[in-house]
Amino acid sequence: MTVWLALDLLLAAGSLALAFGVVRARRVFTAIALFIAHGLLLTLAWVRLDAVDVALTEGAIGAGLSGVLLLAARHRLARVGAGRVAEAPGRAVTIAIGLGCAAVTAALGYAVLALPDPAPSLAAEVAASLAATELGNPVTGVLMVFRGLDTLLEAAVLVLAVIGVWSLAPDRAWRGAPGAPWTVVEDGPLALLARLLPPVGIVVAVHILWVGADAPGGKFQAGAILAAMGLLAWLAGLARVPPTASRPMRATVAAGPALFIAVGLAGLMFQGAFLAYPEGLVKPVILLVEFVLTASVAAALALLVLGPPSADARP
């Protein structure tokens, strides 16, 4: 038991050191590099909290995609000029803010220590109803069946975010390809990596999606891996992103949520409740929705990392 505790404390100490490093970093690039390492450690923390589903998502979205989003944004900002930066607060104000934040941490820490015992839990209710869903992974069961509406809204949020990001494009860049242009790398290690890694990534993503029904994994994790592989090809300059006006791309982003809504409406018509799955077909329907949603999630995540179309010239 003490070995586990040592592992936990090691993880917590590393995470704290990295978080302090992020806040203190002099350069934005360093802060982002530390943030990515922090995300990797948090992934292990989630494993220790018995949340392997969350760990997969944190590793893929929290560390991988967020990190690359911020790196690419820093690169773009460096080229257009840093813009106006607000004054950093003076010493007295900084100390006051520090005290306030310490108070917030102390209050939250007290709340964590004062959580009720025994803890309230819905685990028993989930266990009692999971058999009806024909799924083995309780988290997938909650996401797709008991709280299906949340998942639908979450998929819709991604589509809305893509629309929001695109609508922030400057007028002269509108309808251009998302993201800043990159120079093409014809050969060398990067081009090799960008050619060999994506096929492996696609296999891993399909595997993660498939096991998601019964083991940790699922559409958001698989979608994030697919998005990362597409972005890798983009970073090497091997893949060209279709312009925002491209209809197939827009259809891919919208297909998953649209299918999910259609299934929901069919449930309303035939079963009498929105998102009620047909009897005996629960698992096939969920699998179909998950597959189409994965493609939509992957496209939406990749487009979100790419950001709005930019009008600036090649670097």
Add this chain to the structure above:
Amino acid sequence: MSGTVFGLLGAALVGIGLFGMLVRAQPLMRIVCFNLLGSGVFLVFGAVARRGAGAGFAADPVPQAIILTGLVVAFAATTLAVALVLRLADDEDEAPR
């Protein structure tokens, strides 16, 4: 036990992230620190899920599913914030000085 350790870590991350968000001036730094704050909130909730273990599950699956949703929505919010920062810089670049 891990629940308590990582719950306290989450509380600390909330404080550190909030501090960085208020003290650092660059917009991208603020977004990074906001993400630190968010991961702290999720960790506290994850500690709650861990304590709710029962019925053969190692942790309460309902909060875990909601954390998953939260991670994706937080990512979407981050991308919007980054797009806003890029647009602001772009406009200032164009404006006559």
Add this chain to the structure above:
Amino acid sequence: MTEALIAAAAAVLGAALLGLLRVLRGPGLADRIMAAQLVGTGSIGALLLAGVATGQAALLDMALTLALLAAFAIVAMVRTAPPSAEGTDKPR
């Protein structure tokens, strides 16, 4: 055996975290990226050890995902690294 493998996971992680001192100290950008890479490899090693020790195959899938994503993040870091110390990042 399980205990021994978990202790090994802690040792691998500890070695990787010590390498973090290099990220915090720098001096070069390449050093910072290398230390992030070390944390990635260490995390993968720890996940493999813990996964085999506890018999959770899901942890092996996680290690696979991390390996892919870590490679992706390192490529992005190298590709977007600022050109010099007086680069475009304004010091605080």
Add this chain to the structure above:
Amino acid sequence: MSMLADAFTLVAVLAGIGFFAAGTAGLLRFPDTASRLHALTKADHLGLGLVVLGLLPQAGSLADSLRLLAIWALVLFAGAAAGPMLATLTRRTGPEA
């Protein structure tokens, strides 16, 4: 037989930890970026390889063993590609960048 397999695992994993520790020591102690890169790429991948080798007899099934080997191959490949890229970066930005 199982005693022999366990002993093999322990020896290989211990050697792996040794290489991880050596990599960290190199990263911390070597004077310039190029030799630190050398220490990291060699030690890290050999360390992970020895850990994987040691875990092979303990893997529950053939699928798990294959997965272990695939992970090592992936890390090895990614590291081999990242090494020259980092070296080029060092040259481009200068050692004290």
